[in-house]
Structure formats: C-alpha cells, structure tokens
Amino acid sequence: MANDPSEKDPNVKPPESPAAGAAAPPKPAAAAAAPPKPPAAPPKEAPPKPVPLDNELVQRLKARFGDAIREATLDRKQAIVLVAAAQLREIARYCRDDEKFDMLADLTAVDWPKREKRFDVVLNLYSFPKNERLRLKAHAGENEPVPSVCEVWPVANWLERECYDMFGIVFEGHPDLKRILLPDEWQGYPLRKDYDILKQDTDWVRENLGIESGQ
Amino acid sequence: MSDTRTDDRSKFGEGVNATVLGADEIILNMGPQHPSTHGVLRVKLKLDGERVVGSECIIGYLHRGVEKIAEHRSYQQFAPYVDRMDYVAAVSNGLGYCEAIEKLLGAEAPPRARVVRTILTELQRIASHLLWLGTHALDIGALTPVFYCFREREEILKIFEKYCGARLTTHAFRIGGLQYETYDGFEQDVKRFCEDFDKKVDEYETLLTENRIWVGRTKGVGILSAEDAIALAVTGPVLRASGIKWDIRKAAPYAAYDQYEFDIPTRQTGDTYDRYVVRMEEMRQSRRICLQAIENIPAGPIMARIGKVLKPPPGEVYHAIEAPKGELGYYVVSDGTTQPYRVRVRPPSFINLQAFDKMARGSLVADVVAIIGTIDIVLGEVDR
Amino acid sequence: MTGSAASPITSVLFYIFALMAVASAVLMVTRRNIIHSAVFLITTLLATAGIFLQLEAEFLFVVQIILYVGGIMVLFVFVIMLVNLDVSLHLIQFNRQKYVAGVLAFVLTAQLLIAFWVGRSSLNLGDARAMDPKNTEAVGQALFQRYMLPFEIASILLLVAMIGAVVMAKRRV
C-alpha cells in the first residue's frame, strides 16, 4: 500500500481541491496583483491588503542577519517575517534572547505542492514582556532537513514531531524524532496536499478485501 | 539568558528510551484504557521502586485527522468539527474558530452577538472547570464532589440546550455572529444560576480546600516552575498557577471581554494544590463576568453582513482565545476559494500534556493520577 | 466455665487437636510448595493453641495465636512472597542417602519406644488438672513480680535486636 507520494503525477488531484485558480504563487507579498475583487455583494468590509512591513524589529533583524531575512509583511495586522531555513535556529535564539519572544505558541507547516520549496514551516511566537506576536516562516523543500528549535524552546519537541508525522519534514537536531499521533509503521504523510484519502481507501480495500472500490 | 541555560533545558527533550533500564527499574504501562487517564492516553512510566524516574506519553488513539478534513469542507461546514475537538468546552472552540474566520474576512460580529458569545463562553468555562474538579477529586479518592459538580454543570447544560438545542457539542455560534436570538428568559436563567453558584463553590471549598488529606495529596505534587512553564509554552490555569499573570482575555481582549472587569487569579508554587485554587477562583470570576454581562445585553442585529458564500481573500491569520485549558489558537490560511487551504489548531491540552514528564519526574506512582488530573487534558483535543 | 476437665467432650476435642497437630506437621514437611507448608505450619500452631484452650489455659491460647500465628508467621509468609522461591521447586529435594537415613530413623524410634516402655509406670497420665480460672492474673503476677529481672533483661535484648535490624535494613541514603 506504499503509495510513494513523490512519483505521483500532479494532475491526479482530488476533484474538489482548488483547480488552477490559485496558480499564482500564493506568497502574499509577491502576489502584487491581488486576485480580482470578489463580486461586490452587499458592501462587505474587505480585510486590509497584505503590505510590506518595515518597523524597527524588522530593521534590527535585517541589520543582524542581512539577507537571511527574506521578507517582512503585515497581513491582517499580524507581522510575518520570512527567513532562510538555514539560519532558523540562530534567528530563533536571537528572537528569544534579545527580542524577548520567550514563548513559542505554535509550530506548524503548510504544504504548497506547486512551489519548488513546497513546505512553509511556520513559528508563531509570543512575547510576555512586550505582549506582542510574531510569525516566522521558512521555506523547506521535500527532503530538505530544517534545523530544530528544540534547544531554544523545549515545547518544540512534540510540535516538531507532529510536523514530521503529518508532513514528513525532518528536523535535524531533534532529540527523538518519530511519529507522535499516527502508529509508527504508518506509511505516507497525511497532511500533504497530494495525500489523497480516496486513493488511500481504494488501495486498502483492493489489497485487503479484493473488491474494486469501497465507495 | 546565557547560553548555558539552554543546555540543561535540552534534557527535556529526550523521551524515556525504554530499552535503557537502570539496575532495579521497571516499566509500568498505564492506559490506554485506564479509569483515570481522562480518555485514551497511554503513559509509559519508568519506575525506580515507587519513584517515577521517567515517563513517555503515547497519544494518537483518538486522532481523526480534523485538519485534513478542514481542507475539504467550506468554512461554515467545518464549524461543527471544531466542537468535537475539546468536547468538554465546545462553545469556546466555536468562538475561537468563528472569530478567526471573521478576522480572516476582516468582518466584525455585532455588539449584541459579542456579548451573548461572552456569556455563553464563560458559562462553558465554568462547566469545563466543574467537570475537571469532579473527575480530579474522584481520581484522588473523594467520592462526593463529583456529584455536586455535575449537579451545577447540569444547570449550565440546560441553558445551552434551551439556547441552541444541544448540550455538549453545541455549534452555538456562526461565522459573523449568532444563528439564534436568545430565548426569552435567557437572562433570568443565567441570573438564577449565577446567584446561587457562589454558595455552591463555597460548598466544594469546605469539602476540599482545608481537608488535610486533600492538601496532603496535592501540595507539593507535580511542581512546575515559572521558567519551565514558559519554556514548555504551558498556558491557562497551569501557567497562572506557576506565578505568571497572563490571560488572553486581558492581554488581547476579544468578543466583549474589554467591557467587563474581572481579575486573573495566580499562585506561586505551581503544584497541584495551586492549580486547584486557581481554577476554583476562575469559576468565581467567570460568574462575575456573566453577572455583569447580563445587566445590559445591547439590542441590535445578531449577524454581521458577510453574505452566504464566504470567499476570504488569500492570506493567513493566527487568532488565539483563552479556552478553559489554555491558549486555543487557530492558524487559518486561505487561498481565496470557499474552502480553507490550511486550518491549524493550537491545542492547549496537547502542549500542556508535554509538561507531564517534567511534573511526574521524582513523584510517586500514586501521584501520577493526580498530575494527569491537574493538567486537565481532553484527549479529543490532544489527538485532534 | 469450670466444667470438669475429663468430661467426654473435652477428651474428644483433645484427640482431634492432637491428631490435627501431628498430621499438619507431617504435611508441612512433605509439601513441595513453600506456601502450602507455611499454611500447614500455621495449622499446627493453631492446633497446639486449641490444646491450650481445651486445658482452659485461655491466656496461653491467646498468646500463642497473637504471637506465633498472628505475628511471626505473617512475617514468614511475607518473606516467602517477597522472595518468590519458585526456583527451589525444580531442585531435586532428596539426595541419595535414603537408606542411611532410613536406618538412622529406625534406630531412633526403637530407642524412644524402649524408653517409654521402661518408664511407663511413672507416666501416670492422671486427669489433666484444670488451671484455676484466674490464670491470666497469675501469669501477670509471676512475670512482673517474681521474675521481674529476667523479664527486663529479655525485653532489652529484644530491643537491641530490633534496633540492629532497623540499622541494617535502613536504605543507604
């Protein structure tokens, strides 16, 4: 039943997943031309457009890490900083020690299969002294290991294990990287866009029950 | 924050490698079917005699892949799934999700909806804490409080049932506001409940707070220092019991919390007894909020004008609320279609449970039950 | 209850208890399972306690039960359970000197019988005189008045033994 996700050709996509509509690279900042405004139904308050962000925090980061800080945007009044995956751990340690972001609220990933570096590793930080939130994002390719931030925030231990379990992102430097929610011998990474539930079911049914399709 | 600090912190990370056993250590397996693990949680304890030397929580027995389902549902269709995660506090799950999507849309629920949402969420917090108190006391051996707690919780569930027809997985809110207008007599019911609830909390306190055996079983058990709490990103009553005065309802007010004043109970030592005191005090504060809220529920519409088909422009948002267990966050990425591209739930129980290993080390086997109870986890939310 | 000691009921009781004591003693020795032999040892002790009771020496009956069966034997059973000795079940119990043992046993029993036979006249098994009802007080008086010194020495000895045990068993903290 080992449907190795990598050799699947992209067009076998679940019917109801979005078609080429969102083909434009969804990085908000780069999509300069926002998609055509939704038909003006009753006057709805549209959210503020994502806008490049340039406050002192971003300047300090740029001064410190130079081009490792790829972009900084403000989407719906929330600061997002895109960083290079390689320096993720140093930037994380800097954010915790000097910028006082002492709590890693959440660490997760988003799968954009059409990009060459398909995964977004997203870190939501929070600072108790400054009562501020910051979101670090890093792009990671399919089999490209991401530096683990376990030493910086110990809570990342389970969060990174869940990311590995759901997306297959390998966090190098993690003390005990193995699946956390799914059984250890599980094949495939469910939250990847090309992990098709329907195909999973038909494979299993065909293999174990010998009938064509369970639907 | 010198670097040396990080070295000792890294020792949190390594799970108990069960194969390496000390001289007379044994592995004790608790769960997944166990009377006091609050659901299907399996804990592998490494014991040296009676003392717990290491522990590893094995979870995932209740994993339903909610986040994968979200990618194949429209925004409104996914709302009922949110109730099934922390099924003990379904209303606050719903509030978190609806407000996250409203932020994504840039919409804002009308004032009346925000006030009613606050009342129902606070009632749900009381109900969740009551269930915690009942089962926690039962695990430690006090047979009576569980029946008192469920008697009060029943009153709250009746109010939910009258309002939206369901008691547990209520799906009470809609994106943009409320579906149902409050039934007439809603204010009187809430007032009657809040009126005599204070006396009821005193009843529990007389049963437990000064009870020498209760104090003996909870004081000094499962200690979590403030520094460890922040390092492990523990939130909610567990964090406040370790001495950090932080509550999202005050730090980043949402719904109508900025209109009412209430205080945040905190304690210093961060042991099971402190978490008990913090949660009891939180119930009283929630009652205070409800009483202030039902004084004047503003008139006006209960639904924002966001139309039937929701197509939020591409982008992402992270919205966090103060659920009874801690910070419940929703990270929603939209790609402009009617279905969310990615919904990530930041589950307080899952992250608080990771602190179990730190709390359980050095304690006795009999305390493990008390420690699991004091973290107040719900496996639906841990496994998602 | 000062019924005459030699009434039929009590003598019947005596034979029952005596038989029980001997039978369980034999059973105790022959059992392979440790716990079974411990249980039979307890029955032997209970049987001897029964004989004390039948002689209306209640205090001795009660002391026998509290001390031996309720105290010492509990520790025996504890030790047996904590140190599970099922390894000993597989050892062969008896070595090959069966014949030598048999001869020795025969010689010993022969001597005993002869001794009984010769001295049978002095064994006047008169009726067992019932103890006077106040025997508990008598025992108390004897212990604390006439034999005060030996009693104190014995208690100090026991105390020393207890402290020694505690010191040895204390976990090297």
Next chain:
Amino acid sequence: MNHLIPPSILPYVLPVLYGVVIVAVLPLLAGYIVLLERKVMADMQARLGPMRVGPHGLLQPIADALKLLIKEDIIPVKADLFLFWCAPVLSVTMALLAYAAIPFGPAFQIADLNVGLLFILAISSLGIYGIVLGGWASNSHYSLLGALRSAAQLVSYETAAGLALVSALMLAGSLSMKDIVQAQYDQGVWFIFVVPVGFFIYLVGSIAETNRAPFDLPEAESELVAGYMTEYSGFRWALYFLGEYANMVVVASIATTLFLGGWLRPFARYQDHLFGTSVELLDILPTILFLGVAVYSFWLAPKQPVKIQKIVMALVGGLCLVLAVGMAGALFAPDAVRMGVHGAFWFLAKVFTYIYAFLWIRFTFPRYRFDQLMRLGWHFLIPLALVNVVVVGTTIVLQQNWDWRHPMLTAIVTTAIMLGVAAFLGREDKQHQAAVEAPEP
C-alpha cells in the same frame, strides 16, 4: 427442659444456639449494612441511591446476594487452587469467629472468656492471612502487590488500635468483655469520656484495620485496580465482601463495649421512675423509636408505585410495630428478660452509630497515599497511643495510691496533655511533609 439434654453437653447448648443465631443473621446484617452505606452515600451526594428493588431499595441486598450467587466463578489459570479456595473462606471464618466473645446483651454472649478482648484481637489478627494468601493465590503480580500493601497496613494499624484498647482496659481492670461493661456501669461513666484520645486513636485504627476509606488504598490504587480481590468473582468475591463487613461490625462492637458502655442504657444509673410504675424513664425510648419507624413506613406504604412494594412496605411497618410491642412488653417482663432485650437494643444502636461514623468519614475524605498512610500509622498514631497508655497509667496509680478523687479533673488534664502531644507529633509530620515537598533536584 434441662433434664432432656445429657448433663455433659448442657453448658454447650446455649452458646451453640447463640452461635447459630449470629452466623445466620450476620450475612443478612452485612447485606443491609451495604444497603445502608449506599443509601447514606447517595444522601450525602444529593441523589437517591437504590430505589428500584423493593420499596426504597429495601430488597437490594437479597438481589445482590442472588446476583453474586449466579455469577460465573472465574479462577485464574495456574492459580493455586487450594489457597485460592480457602483464602476468602479464611477471612470470613476469622470475622465470624470474633463474635464468640462479643456481649450483645448481659446474657446474650456466646462465651464469656476472661481473656475476651485478647481473643478478639488474636482472631482479627488472623484476618491478614485471608488477604495475603488470596493475593498470592490469584497468581497476578498486581494482586500480590495489593495484598502485601494491605497486609502491611493491617499489621501497623493493629498495633495502634491494640494500644488504644489497652488504655481503656487499664480503667476496666479486666479483659473479660462483660467485666469491662460492668466496670463502666460501676464507675458510672463511659470510657469515651475518660479517655477520649484513646477512642479517637481506636476509631482511626479500626478504619485502617478494615481497609476502608480513607485507608482503602490497596483496592483503590490506580494501577492495582482492585488489590487482592481483582481475580475473585462471583460468590468468592462476596465472601471477601462479607468478611470485610463482618469485620466492620466486630470492630464497631469492640469500640461499643470498651468505650460506649456496651449494652448500658445512656444514664444507666438514673433511676427516675415513670408515673410511679417500675418503668424507668429512658427505657421507653426504644419503643418510641420503633413506633415512629412503624408509623412512617405505614404512611409511606400507600405511596409506593408498585403494588408489591406496597405490601413489602406494609410488612416492614408491621415488623417495626411488633418490635415496638416487644420493647414495651419487655418493660414489664422479669428483670433478666428486660435487661436482655433492652441491652441488645442499646448495643446495636451504638454499633450502628459507630458504623454511621465509618460511612460518614468514607464519603468526606479523599484517599491517603500509601507512604502518607504508613507515616500516619507509625509516626503519629502509635507514639500517641503509647503516650496515652503512660498518661492513663499514671493517673490510675495516682488515684489508687494518693486517692486522688476528682475523675473529671483527671480526664481534662489527660486530654490536654494528649492534645499537646498530638500537636507536637503533627508538627513533626509537617516538617517531614516540607522535606518531601522540595524533592532533590
């Protein structure tokens, strides 16, 4: 009628008769104590308790017994059959054997041994075997661990309870239960008022000795599940249960005899006569009680939903009426009968209040952890009991040699000393607690 029975077994007839009565009544009594416990527990937890089987659940014990009889009897594989069978039997026989020396009434006692109390202590100390052998025979690691723990608990609390009884014994001067009650009658005061700390220690010790909450650790420990009883099912398990409740009644009757004045009516020496008849004022209390219960159950009878329950409730009413008449009749009967009937009533009333205290404590206190439990036993109760024995001893010597004649004053002084000692021991326990609280990093 005496000439019918051959003289040699005459002294044995009455005790055997009493024995049969007790052994027959006890399982029923144990069953109804279980019902009482469930009803009291329900009442304390704002609910109703068993209501379905018979009116207000009155037939519940019979239903339980039947259920347990027909339940499948599972014996674990490789269990030690002989021991597996005899462990519950052992624990029940030991509990029943202890009734031999308990004086239910002035005449209603199987055997008035002059070492009565010691006999009961000896027999109840044999109860440990029922538990230990049961744990060993069920061939499961957890039940063995549970058995050893409860045995350790029993052994350590037996000492404390024994020492507490010694303090009451010294006042009575004799080991025979009848003499103890007689001494309380002669001294005109129940021993609970003279040595209240002794009573308190015995209360705690007896709760621990019968393995009841908050000391029911072996059965309720989370990973031991049900302690030594886990592998038992069906009637074997019911035997253990019967043993526990019989033990509870034994312990209650010891406390009643020694501290609450056995079959003595409260203010036993208060001879005020009612309207000049030979009836003492307080003697009519039992009759009033039973009359009240009878009226209440007759009032309840028509309200029962099901017809059969109406009949049963009416029957219960009738039974209480008969008892009331019996109590009243005994007033005018010859002295021996009156003393017997009323004595038994007062004895049972006190036993039930003691058991009610057991139930009350069970539903208000959470469970002790095993190390706290042992520390309480060894560091607090036993030293306290020892000091209590010494203090009571000195007061008695004072009274006999320098005829110190104010009993009330001595009681107050001794209690004050004891409370001081208790506080000291409590403080030491707290320091230990603080030491545990800051475990080594």
